[in-house]
Amino acid sequence: MNQRAKTYRKLHDIPEEWGTAVNVQAMVFGNMGNDCATGVAFTRNPSNGAKDFYGEFLVNAQGEDVVAGIRTPQELTIKARKSHGSDLPSLEEVMPSIFRELETVRHQLENHYRDMQDIEFTIQQGKLYMLQTRTGKRTAHAALQIAVDMANEGLISKSQALMRLKPDLIDQLLHPTLDPKAKKTVIAKGLPASPGAAAGKVVFSADEAVTRSENGDKVILVRIETSPDDIHGLHAAEGVLTTRGGMTSHAAVVARGMGRPCVAGAGEVKVNYSSASFEVGDVVVREGQLITIDGVTGQVMLGEVPTVPPQLSGAFGTIMSWADEFRSMQVRANAETPADARQAKEFGCEGIGLVRTEHMFFEGGRIVAMRQMILASDKTDRQAALDKLLAMQREDITELFQIMDGLPVTVRLLDPPLHEFIPHTEAEMGLVAKAAGVPLDRVRRRASELQEANPMLGHRGCRLAITYPEICEMQARAIFEAAAEVGRSAKKTPVAEVMVPLVSTLEELVQLKKVIEATAQQVQKEQGVNFTYRVGTMVELPRAALQAGRLAEQAEFFSFGTNDLTQTTYGLSRDDAGAFLPEYKAKGIVEQDPFVSLDQ
Amino acid sequence: MNQRAKTYRKLHDIPEEWGTAVNVQAMVFGNMGNDCATGVAFTRNPSNGAKDFYGEFLVNAQGEDVVAGIRTPQELTIKARKSHGSDLPSLEEVMPSIFRELETVRHQLENHYRDMQDIEFTIQQGKLYMLQTRTGKRTAHAALQIAVDMANEGLISKSQALMRLKPDLIDQLLHPTLDPKAKKTVIAKGLPASPGAAAGKVVFSADEAVTRSENGDKVILVRIETSPDDIHGLHAAEGVLTTRGGMTSHAAVVARGMGRPCVAGAGEVKVNYSSASFEVGDVVVREGQLITIDGVTGQVMLGEVPTVPPQLSGAFGTIMSWADEFRSMQVRANAETPADARQAKEFGCEGIGLVRTEHMFFEGGRIVAMRQMILASDKTDRQAALDKLLAMQREDITELFQIMDGLPVTVRLLDPPLHEFIPHTEAEMGLVAKAAGVPLDRVRRRASELQEANPMLGHRGCRLAITYPEICEMQARAIFEAAAEVGRSAKKTPVAEVMVPLVSTLEELVQLKKVIEATAQQVQKEQGVNFTYRVGTMVELPRAALQAGRLAEQAEFFSFGTNDLTQTTYGLSRDDAGAFLPEYKAKGIVEQDPFVSLDQ
Numbered sequence A, B: 001m002n003q004r005a006k007t008y009r010k011l012h013d014i015p016e017e018w019g020t021a022v023n024v025q026a027m028v029f030g031n032m033g034n035d036c037a038t039g040v041a042f043t044r045n046p047s048n049g050a051k052d053f054y055g056e057f058l059v060n061a062q063g064e065d066v067v068a069g070i071r072t073p074q075e076l077t078i079k080a081r082k083s084h085g086s087d088l089p090s091l092e093e094v095m096p097s098i099f100r101e102l103e104t105v106r107h108q109l110e111n112h113y114r115d116m117q118d119i120e121f122t123i124q125q126g127k128l129y130m131l132q133t134r135t136g137k138r139t140a141h142a143a144l145q146i147a148v149d150m151a152n153e154g155l156i157s158k159s160q161a162l163m164r165l166k167p168d169l170i171d172q173l174l175h176p177t178l179d180p181k182a183k184k185t186v187i188a189k190g191l192p193a194s195p196g197a198a199a200g201k202v203v204f205s206a207d208e209a210v211t212r213s214e215n216g217d218k219v220i221l222v223r224i225e226t227s228p229d230d231i232h233g234l235h236a237a238e239g240v241l242t243t244r245g246g247m248t249s250h251a252a253v254v255a256r257g258m259g260r261p262c263v264a265g266a267g268e269v270k271v272n273y274s275s276a277s278f279e280v281g282d283v284v285v286r287e288g289q290l291i292t293i294d295g296v297t298g299q300v301m302l303g304e305v306p307t308v309p310p311q312l313s314g315a316f317g318t319i320m321s322w323a324d325e326f327r328s329m330q331v332r333a334n335a336e337t338p339a340d341a342r343q344a345k346e347f348g349c350e351g352i353g354l355v356r357t358e359h360m361f362f363e364g365g366r367i368v369a370m371r372q373m374i375l376a377s378d379k380t381d382r383q384a385a386l387d388k389l390l391a392m393q394r395e396d397i398t399e400l401f402q403i404m405d406g407l408p409v410t411v412r413l414l415d416p417p418l419h420e421f422i423p424h425t426e427a428e429m430g431l432v433a434k435a436a437g438v439p440l441d442r443v444r445r446r447a448s449e450l451q452e453a454n455p456m457l458g459h460r461g462c463r464l465a466i467t468y469p470e471i472c473e474m475q476a477r478a479i480f481e482a483a484a485e486v487g488r489s490a491k492k493t494p495v496a497e498v499m500v501p502l503v504s505t506l507e508e509l510v511q512l513k514k515v516i517e518a519t520a521q522q523v524q525k526e527q528g529v530n531f532t533y534r535v536g537t538m539v540e541l542p543r544a545a546l547q548a549g550r551l552a553e554q555a556e557f558f559s560f561g562t563n564d565l566t567q568t569t570y571g572l573s574r575d576d577a578g579a580f581l582p583e584y585k586a587k588g589i590v591e592q593d594p595f596v597s598l599d600q
Helices: A003-011 A063-068 A078-084 A096-113 A140-153 A158-164 A167-173 A206-214 A228-236 A250-258 A314-326 A338-346 A364-375 A379-404 A426-436 A440-450 A462-467 A469-489 A506-527 A542-546 A562-570 A581-586 B003-011 B063-068 B078-084 B096-113 B140-153 B158-164 B167-173 B206-214 B228-236 B250-258 B314-326 B338-346 B364-375 B379-404 B426-436 B440-450 B462-467 B469-489 B506-527 B542-546 B562-570 B581-586
Strands: A037-042 A054-059 A117-124 A127-135 A186-189 A191-194 A197-203 A219-223 A239-242 A262-264 A270-272 A277-280 A283-286 A290-294 A299-302 A352-356 A408-412 A495-500 A532-539 A558-560 B037-042 B054-059 B117-124 B127-135 B186-189 B191-194 B197-203 B219-223 B239-242 B262-264 B270-272 B277-280 B283-286 B290-294 B299-302 B352-356 B408-412 B495-500 B532-539 B558-560
Touching: A037 A063, A054 A063, A096 A117, A096 A127, A140 A158, A140 A167, A140 A314, A158 A314, A191 A250, A197 A206, A197 A239, A206 A219, A206 A228, A219 A228, A219 A290, A228 A250, A239 A250, A239 A290, A250 A262, A262 A290, A338 A379, A352 A379, A364 A379, A364 A426, A364 A440, A379 A408, A379 A469, A426 A440, A462 A469, A462 A506, A462 B581, A469 A495, A469 A506, A469 A532, A495 A506, A506 A532, A532 A542, A542 A562, A542 B562, A562 B542, A562 B562, A581 B462, B037 B063, B054 B063, B096 B117, B096 B127, B140 B158, B140 B167, B140 B314, B158 B314, B191 B250, B197 B206, B197 B239, B206 B219, B206 B228, B219 B228, B228 B250, B239 B250, B239 B290, B250 B262, B262 B290, B338 B379, B352 B379, B364 B379, B364 B426, B364 B440, B379 B408, B379 B469, B426 B440, B462 B469, B462 B506, B469 B495, B469 B506, B469 B532, B495 B506, B506 B532, B532 B542, B542 B562
Parallel strands: A197 A219, A219 A239, A239 A262, A352 A408, A408 A495, A495 A532, A532 A558, B197 B219, B219 B239, B239 B262, B352 B408, B408 B495, B495 B532, B532 B558
Antiparallel strands: A037 A054, A037 A117, A117 A127, A186 A299, A191 A262, A197 A290, A270 A277, A277 A283, A290 A299, B037 B054, B037 B117, B117 B127, B186 B299, B191 B262, B197 B290, B270 B277, B277 B283, B290 B299
């Protein structure tokens, strides 16, 4: 076996000891004269899925001549010849009876394999020989079209059509893709972390992304890694490129949530924030230069490569309606912003399964109120800040209830550790001190107090609600006041679900449920409006999973936080695993990134 | 109920709704003349446990007069009067028949309750009345003596004697304690993190601790918190005081391991490294001033308070031999240093259950070689550093095998993340660069590369052995060469157990076991000596616990890493839990620190 065969076998997990099969067969010749020819064909168009016979041939030639590209091949059909404006006659014209025979074979093969075929044929002195047939590769659009058409033709069932479309293919269809005809100068490759292609001017900070995008520029945010502080920048950018982190890094998760293309962990790209530039080998790209990223392949390209917008054509709608016939699972959205909620509603979501309230606290003036709350030296100060937050949070959630129009909305209580809201550089701390109206020294002290050795396992989730019950009360009140307000005017009663995060012990849930229920009853009394509410929790720690039976006595619903559950079950930090996980895969210790696959 | 009653009930978990019992009974008077008296007594000496009737009385007085301390009370026995050199006659002399009656009661009560009693009595006009009896409080030494004596007297069984001695009492007996008669100026209180009392001059750095102790000073190391970098200082100090961290903080764990007293998390103590002083309220203590710490009470005292050395008297030996009769569990030591191993052997350990190899890499020249290994730019450089470490590690382990003399020694492969070996301040990095002979920039870059968001869940444990198999090989070789060397000369064959830490998936163990076994066979071949070895793992991640059945097919032994297991099961960082765990206890969410108690 040559190296290529070995590599191929390795890639496809075929052991070497299986040996090699050898077929012995008579050869046919397409190059014995002008009554000979050879060609390749797809039984349908592999580019757009149209039910056209698609391919090329050469008279008096062998297969390699077609591939080599020395002679210009001819089209198979008159239709194709005309549409390509070719001067050379088609097979349909040159050898009409052979063409009809080939057409028959085309239908036979499709009927037999019930899928689009990629075939090779040779004509030797007026006789057609089929050399090979295999299922043909196709674009995402073609795959969709072919699956729907074949089901409509009765070749396959609707459920077969559905099963042929892998989830990531559907994802690709929802995003702009690179124009396949465009030229590309690929300078680096990272992980394909969020699908879609985007072009824009390079910026290196979230603030710069916002400023430039407000001036009408399209920008690509390039960061070593991103944090919740960068949310506004991720939102303003067309796409994100990071040099660290994997498929489940902050940038990747947020970008997917926002539908922004993302290339993550492009290690060759060396970002230099101080000179506002990045290097890849000899190439230096400065702030403001155009690049294009492709979140499907992970490629990073110089300049602007044209893209094709997503076409949610008829076939897409058809396949979605078939999916609805078969599925047994309901689908809810992850959404915090009205824009996301509206889009999810358009896509047919059956409610919001997760509103991460902390995302509401990072934007604009909110982070100031949040920081005032964190920096408050006593309960009175904290309450003043909480009152400001209450108004903002109520407004946000009101809008979500309105958009969801009677569908359930699950709001998760504050989850991240408080230090995520406080900056860590002196300059930024100075700004915070000024904005929050407290001495710089208090900001510094509080930041140092809140610092944690392992924030993932720290003072976060419901632990915040336990130690600061006033935050829990404020959030519950915001949710229920919003539900009451919407309930008063809307036709459909809002359904408010309050999710207590990071529960590890029943008593946490018991105590917080009391606070939440008391608040609900108070709001119902104050406002004289009824609304439906439920209190549940997220199972995201091994102990919660092990005690799920007991938690279920108190929780009215469960969510699974598979990310944190994977982190704690494996003792594996999502942010740090990049240092060894690639080697773990290469050595066969894990088959797949544990954050991507379900454990057995 | 008054506040005191309420607090008492709260402390002892007695619900308020149980109400209060009221006893109605006739009163007797000890103050009706000189044929009256009142007194308190212990049936044995509560201070040293001697079988002496111990107590005091006053003629013509009520109980409160004894307690009030206005009149000087008289002794009960002639023996006690003589030994205290008292002029006042004893009860034995003043009221001989009453005394004999009281002696009879003393024996009756001990025979009935089968424990030392604390009694109150009154004599009214020549008649003895018993007011109260209860089991008497006693010192650790007295508890031990009384338990052994009562078993020898046949009052209780040996197993009852054993069960009366709580583990922390045994721990106290092994350490110096404060002289109960000494005066104390308590300035602060922290957590009683490691038992024993110690006095010494305050130092604020590990290096200073070493320097001063080499000059013959006794020192107390005072730190905000300690890290593995401080090991040499912890070792040089008489005791440790930290202002952050709990019962399972680094300082507490290491101090307990070393048998050093430790007061941890004394939050009132504000350490200022730059001025080499600490403050508690108005008190300022500077480097070199004397303080005393008590790891049993958590007290911090000014000046040197005299201590009493541990007395492992006959009773201690007796109780230990009884424990050996009953116990079904074997006991092995945690030990890395020859001194610790020797002490453990003296205490009767049945092997070493955990040698943390990383502790061997922090001392003296070793950290330089370790850093060279980490900073190596290629395999050749790394191998050169590893060769140096091999020699050191082999030497250490050889000594442990020699000391253990045929008892098994479990050596855990390198566990902490590599960044723990690299300093993080510029100045220290400069020193490292110089010592390791590499450019400062490489140290800086490597330190930043190795930095982790959640080191507890990061690139550590067997993940290091997988990504740097040469480290695993070096360690296995050191262990087996040591075993071979000792096996050649010693009468008893050394038993080497190699422990693979932080396993989350079977394949990690499979691959590393191959490396370790191959190394063992190679060493046996090279040296022509046989030794017994086993390869096992530590179950310290939820996934390992859940997959223990499968791991057991490969592991020849298991250890339980309850600290990491608690951290990951609860999603609770030991270093950060201090911020909310006290409130969790106060609110009854957890009954005990999860790191101290076993989960149900």
